[in-house]
Amino acid sequence: MDIGERKKRILKAIVENYVETAEPVGSKAICVNLGLSSATIRNEMAELTQMGLLEQPHTSAGRIPSAKGYRIYVNDLMNRQRLSLEETMEINRALNLRIQQLDTLIQRAGTLLSELTSYPAYALTQGKKNNVINRFDFIYVDRFTVIVVLMLDGDDVRNRLMHFPGGLDETFVRKLSTVFNAAFTGITAEDIDETLILSCERACMDNTGVVAAIAGFAISVLDESSPNHAFLSGASHILNHPEYRNPDRAQRLLNYLTGSDMLLRLPDPDEVGKEPKIIIGPENVSKELSDSSVVVASYELGSEMRGIIGVVGPTRMDYGRVAAHLSYIARELRRLFIGSDLPPPPPNLEEGKPRKE
Amino acid sequence: MDIGERKKRILKAIVENYVETAEPVGSKAICVNLGLSSATIRNEMAELTQMGLLEQPHTSAGRIPSAKGYRIYVNDLMNRQRLSLEETMEINRALNLRIQQLDTLIQRAGTLLSELTSYPAYALTQGKKNNVINRFDFIYVDRFTVIVVLMLDGDDVRNRLMHFPGGLDETFVRKLSTVFNAAFTGITAEDIDETLILSCERACMDNTGVVAAIAGFAISVLDESSPNHAFLSGASHILNHPEYRNPDRAQRLLNYLTGSDMLLRLPDPDEVGKEPKIIIGPENVSKELSDSSVVVASYELGSEMRGIIGVVGPTRMDYGRVAAHLSYIARELRRLFIGSDLPPPPPNLEEGKPRKE
DNA sequence: GGTTAGCACTCGCACGGCAAGAGTGCTAAC
DNA sequence: GTTAGCACTCTTGCCGTGCGAGTGCTAACC
Numbered sequence: 001m002d003i004g005e006r007k008k009r010i011l012k013a014i015v016e017n018y019v020e021t022a023e024p025v026g027s028k029a030i031c032v033n034l035g036l037s038s039a040t041i042r043n044e045m046a047e048l049t050q051m052g053l054l055e056q057p058h059t060s061a062g063r064i065p066s067a068k069g070y071r072i073y074v075n076d077l078m079n080r081q082r083l084s085l086e087e088t089m090e091i092n093r094a095l096n097l098r099i100q101q102l103d104t105l106i107q108r109a110g111t112l113l114s115e116l117t118s119y120p121a122y123a124l125t126q127g128k129k130n131n132v133i134n135r136f137d138f139i140y141v142d143r144f145t146v147i148v149v150l151m152l153d154g155d156d157v158r159n160r161l162m163h164f165p166g167g168l169d170e171t172f173v174r175k176l177s178t179v180f181n182a183a184f185t186g187i188t189a190e191d192i193d194e195t196l197i198l199s200c201e202r203a204c205m206d207n208t209g210v211v212a213a214i215a216g217f218a219i220s221v222l223d224e225s226s227p228n229h230a231f232l233s234g235a236s237h238i239l240n241h242p243e244y245r246n247p248d249r250a251q252r253l254l255n256y257l258t259g260s261d262m263l264l265r266l267p268d269p270d271e272v273g274k275e276p277k278i279i280i281g282p283e284n285v286s287k288e289l290s291d292s293s294v295v296v297a298s299y300e301l302g303s304e305m306r307g308i309i310g311v312v313g314p315t316r317m318d319y320g321r322v323a324a325h326l327s328y329i330a331r332e333l334r335r336l337f338i339g340s341d342l343p344p345p346p347p348n349l350e351e352g353k354p355r356k357e
Numbered sequence: 358m359d360i361g362e363r364k365k366r367i368l369k370a371i372v373e374n375y376v377e378t379a380e381p382v383g384s385k386a387i388c389v390n391l392g393l394s395s396a397t398i399r400n401e402m403a404e405l406t407q408m409g410l411l412e413q414p415h416t417s418a419g420r421i422p423s424a425k426g427y428r429i430y431v432n433d434l435m436n437r438q439r440l441s442l443e444e445t446m447e448i449n450r451a452l453n454l455r456i457q458q459l460d461t462l463i464q465r466a467g468t469l470l471s472e473l474t475s476y477p478a479y480a481l482t483q484g485k486k487n488n489v490i491n492r493f494d495f496i497y498v499d500r501f502t503v504i505v506v507l508m509l510d511g512d513d514v515r516n517r518l519m520h521f522p523g524g525l526d527e528t529f530v531r532k533l534s535t536v537f538n539a540a541f542t543g544i545t546a547e548d549i550d551e552t553l554i555l556s557c558e559r560a561c562m563d564n565t566g567v568v569a570a571i572a573g574f575a576i577s578v579l580d581e582s583s584p585n586h587a588f589l590s591g592a593s594h595i596l597n598h599p600e601y602r603n604p605d606r607a608q609r610l611l612n613y614l615t616g617s618d619m620l621l622r623l624p625d626p627d628e629v630g631k632e633p634k635i636i637i638g639p640e641n642v643s644k645e646l647s648d649s650s651v652v653v654a655s656y657e658l659g660s661e662m663r664g665i666i667g668v669v670g671p672t673r674m675d676y677g678r679v680a681a682h683l684s685y686i687a688r689e690l691r692r693l694f695i696g697s698d699l700p701p702p703p704p705n706l707e708e709g710k711p712r713k714e
Numbered sequence: 715g716g717t718t719a720g721c722a723c724t725c726g727c728a729c730g731g732c733a734a735g736a737g738t739g740c741t742a743a744c
Numbered sequence: 745g746t747t748a749g750c751a752c753t754c755t756t757g758c759c760g761t762g763c764g765a766g767t768g769c770t771a772a773c774c
Contacts, residue, residue, distance in 0.1 A: 026737050037747050042738065060737050060754040137496045139506060147514050149496060149506055157504050161514045235592070236611035239604045247596045247604060254593035383766055394718050399767065417725040417766050 003051065003072075009034060010044050011053060012077040015065045019318050022242045024062030067281040067315065070293075074278050074319050081324040087116070088328060095332055105336070106299075107231040109329055110309060114234030117322050119313035120257060123231045124266050126307045131188050131222050136180040143167045148214055150221055158221045166208045179203045180214065189222040230266065232257055243291075243314040256288040257312060269298040269306050274330060276323040281315040291315060295322045297330040309333075360408065360429075366391060367401050368410060369434040372422045376675050379599045381419030424638040424672065427650075431635050431676050438681040444473070445685060452689055462693070463656075464588040466686055467666060471591030473682050476670035477614060480588045481623050483664045488545050488579050493537040500524045505571055507578055515578045523565045536560045537571065546579035587623065589614055600648075600671040613645040614669060626655040626663050631687060633680040638672040648672060652679045654687040666690075 003011075013030040027038040027045060034041065045063055048054045053069035056062075065073065083091075094112045095105070103125060110123030132153045139147040144167055149159045183200050184192075192215060201211045235257055244250040279294040289312070296310030309330060311322055360368070370387040384395040384402060391398065402420055405411045410426035413419075422430065440448075451469045452462070460482060467480030489510045496504040501524055506516045540557050541549075549572060558568045592614055601607040636651040646669070653667030666687060668679055 024737090028737080038737090039739095039747050039749090040745085043746090046739075056738090058754060059739095060735095060752085062737065135498075137504070139494045139496075141492075141508070147494070147506060147508065149504060149516060151498070151504065151518070155518050157516045157518045159506060159514045159516045161508070161512050234615075236608050236615060239608040239611070245604050247602050247607065250604065250607075251593050251596040254596070258591075258593060381766090385766080395766090396718050396720090396768095397716085400717090403768075413767090415725060416768095417723085417764095419766065 003048075003053075006036075007044055007048055008072075008077055010041060011048060011065070011069060011073060014045075014054065014063060015070065015073045015077070018064050019316055022316060024057055024064050026062035029062070064316075067283065070280045070315060070319075071283075074280065078320045081320040083324050083328055087325070091116070091325075091329060091332055095329075095336060103229060105333070106229075106305075106307065106309070107233075109333055110231045111233040113309065113311060113325060113329055114237065116325050117311050117313075117318075118234075118237050118240060119311040119317070119322065120235045120237055121233045121309070121311045122257070122266070123233075123309040124269075124307040125229045125231075125305055126269060133185050133187060133218060133222070135185060136177060138173045138177045140170050140173045143169070146173060148217060150218065152221070160217050162213060162217070164208070164210055164213075166210070168210060172204070172206075175204050176210070176214070179211075184215075184218060189219055192219055192222075238313070241314050241316075243316065249291075252288060253292060253312075256286070266308060267296065269300075269308050272296050272298040272308050274298060274334075276310075276326045276330075278319055278323065293317050293319075295319065295326055297326050299330050299333045301333065360405075360410075363393075364401055364405060365429075365434055367398060368405060368422070368426060368430060371402075371411065371420060372427065372430045372434070375421050376673055379673060381414055381421050383419035386419070421673075424640065427637045427672060427676075428640075431637065435677050438677040440681050440685055444682070448473070448682075448686060448689055452686075452693060460586060462690070463662075463664065463666070464590075466690055467588045468590040470666065470668060470682060470686055471594065474668050474670075474675075474679050475591075475594050475597060476668040476674065476679065477592045477594055478590045478666070478668045479614070479623070480590075480666040481664040482586045482588075482662055483626060490542050490544060490575060490579070492542060493534060495530045495534045497527050497530045500526070503530060505574055507575065509578070517574050519570060519574070521565070521567055521570075523567070525567065529561070529563075532561050533567070533571070536568075541572075541575060546576055549576055549579075595670070598671050598673075600673065606648075609645060610649060610669070613643070623665060624653065626657075626665050629653050629655040629665050631655060631691075633667075633683045633687075635676055635680065650674050650676075652676065652683055654683050656687050656690045658690065 010030070013033060014025045017025045017029055027041040031038045031041050045054060048069070049056060049063060053066055053072060054063040055066045055069075057064065091112060095109060106123045106125050110121045113123075114121035134151045134153060137149040137151070139149065141147060141161070144165060145161060145163055146168070147159055147161050149157060151157050179200050183196060183203075197212055197215045200215070201207065204211055235254055238244045238253055239250055244253065274297060276295050276297045279289075279296070281293055282290045284290055284292070284294060291314070292312055293315045294310055294312050295317070296308050298306065298308045300306040310326065313322070367387070370390060371382045374382045374387055384398040388395045388398050402411060405426070406413060406420065410423055410429060411420040412423045412426075414421065448469060452466060463480045463482050467478045470480075471478035491508045491510060494506040494508070496506065498504060498518070501522060502518060502520055503525070504516055504518050506514060508514050536557050540553060540560075554569055554572045557572070558564065561568055592611055595601045595610060596607055601610065631654060633652050633654045636646075636653070638650060639647045641647055641649070641651060648671075649669055650672045651667055651669050652674070653665050655663065655665045657663040667683065670679070
């Protein structure tokens with residue numbers, strides 16, 4: 001859409017004024033900044049309204065930007081903001097704490113994003129599907145107890161302590177190790193069936209269900225090893241914004257955000273670039289968000305984990321500010337991961353050597 | 358406090374009417390049910406007000422129960438409610454799904470409680486502090502990679518895959534195993550200090566930091582092994598209740614409930630019995646809850662995990678109904694745990710043998 | 715003496731009218 | 745093309761009013 005230079009300046013002024021005040025913007029409010037009389041602005045406003053970039057709540061009120069107006073603002077008019085030194089310092093400080101779990105890091109990033117922007121933030125982790133078993137190890141604890149250690153693709157390691165009231169001896173456990181490593185490595189959940197388990201039982205000469213129990217553990221690990229989590233932070237922030245002073249509207253959004261199927265509705269990391277993507281009001285696919293906006297970016301932590309992180313707020317959102325924060329946090333996540341002296345493939349979500357700090 | 362029989366009946370009627378309608382209760386509203394004239398009720402009401410069991414928002418309004426009034430209602434007057442068959446069935450259905458993680462089970466119980474009562478529910482898990490190491494095992498993967506498996510008290514097992522770019526051979530790993538099992542078992546986080554690590558390094562003849570890295574892992578496991586989690590469900594339910602239609606008040610409670618220090622402020626399971634404990638308005642220690650009530654019970658899942666589960670809502674809460682639900686869910690959690698054919702000490706949060714279903 | 719009918723009184727609340735203020739669209743002059 | 749001026753519209757806050765719910769008190773009643 002090609003609109004004149006002056007119209008752009010007016011639209012920009014209206015958006016920024018409205019974002020700040022949450023009140024419809026009248027012609028007088030912006031005429032001083034633009035060096036034009038209010039009448040001129042009114043004429044332009046009328047045209048911008050005709051073009052669908054502005055809306056008028058009622059005849060004698062000022063204008064507010066439409067979704068289309070925001071879109072043009074975001075695409076062409078918005079100043080790319082940079083964070084102040086203090087802000088970047090704050091982010092660094094909050095994220096650089098010794099983090100044990102990648103999950104926790106992401107959750108903290110979400111909380112931080114929410115605190116900095118005063119909007120609810122969500123962070124989605126999408127664990128890599130390490131659905132291939134690389135090796136089995138069995139630790140013989142005592143006659144009734146064995147620890148089964150399963151190594152998966154992506155250097156993920158899982159264990160389970162298992163009790164077998166029937167008792168078993170070390171020779172049998174060694175046998176188990178041989179058999180399972182031969183039969184169960186390089187396979188996926190679908191490959192494990194009755195036949196495979198039966199053949200293992202025969203190979204181990206087991207009729208006590210030990211083999212079946214271990215196979216069950218393997219299946220459950222393969223099944224659960226796409227640990228998608230969604231973290232929501234600062235949901236109550238929406239109550240600060242006048243558009244959600246209406247409790248019903250606030251509740252609708254809150255319900256949507258905390259709904260159990262949230263995970264399914266979040267965009268796929270593939271669809272979201274590393275740079276913040278801004279989705280304005282009706283551009284959202286889910287109608288519950290049709291009067292809210294979303295700013296979202298994807299992150300990737302090595303081969304281990306990826307996901308998206310973003311904020312949700314009213315369409316009247318300070319997109320520039322939010323995008324700047326989000327962009328910085330996403331970049332920082334990446335840097336933290338690559339820049340840390342983690343060994344390249346991070347062992348089981350934690351670092352292998354103490355980190356220098 | 359000894360109040361007359363008739364006053365009790367009146368108080369009970371007022372509480373129940375108020376819980377239902379959320380409106381101050383006038384003398385006429387309850388006179389038919391009690392078979393007394395409104396004037397008589399008025400006289401009694403005046404006395405109950407004098408005694409501090411009722412309150413009057415303003416002169417020409419009805420009465421609402423005071424915190425003291427609720428307390429007497431809860432202690433003496435409330436009918437113990439039982440759940441309907443459908444309700445118990447619903448609970449059973451929701452909880453009996455195949456649960457992999459105890460954490461998930463508790464979280465689901467919280468969500469269920471929230472859905473059934475229409476109040477926010479929180480569930481706190483307080484993992485047993487297994488802060489003693491029982492044994493070390495080392496699995497030699499390749500020249501640069503070792504999996505360290507740590508067995509803790511309470512049959513908890515942790516592992517970590519570690520990369521050592523310097524490389525190490527199998528003999529050295531066996532040495533590590535001997536040394537660590539000798540020096541590091543039966544100790545707590547405080548026992549691990551520079552001296553201990555140095556002596557291990559000497560014993561292993563290690564100057565590459567491998568020993569230090571493994572000790573670091575041990576410390577981090579000991580530190581983090583009190584996995585307390587707090588789950589909050591259905592927070593947005595509060596917006597349904599007229600007392601929280603005021604967004605500021607709603608936000609205050611929401612902020613409190615989602616605040617990061619929530620864990621610290623929840624009562625200790627020891628202080629809470631298995632039967633629902635009802636804490637009314639100002640009886641709450643934290644002033645943020647002074648106009649809200651809490652109904653809470655503790656649960657215990659074997660030696661593995663315990664915690665509390667409860668709901669938060671306005672003082673005008675249907676205590677009988679909430680207590681009935683909470684009581685049933687807490688009992689069901691216990692039954693699920695004991696009744697399942699988990700081996701008595703459940704191995705690492707999961708079952709050791711496939712469960713019959 | 716406890717209970718009840720009656721009545722005056724209080725107070726919150728919803729309603730309607732009114733004035734003020736903000737903002738517009740249009741016209742005419744620059 | 746720009747701007748000053750003006751009539752018009754519409755919201756908002758305010759005030760007074762009437763209504764209704766509910767009370768407290770008194771006097772009669774059982």
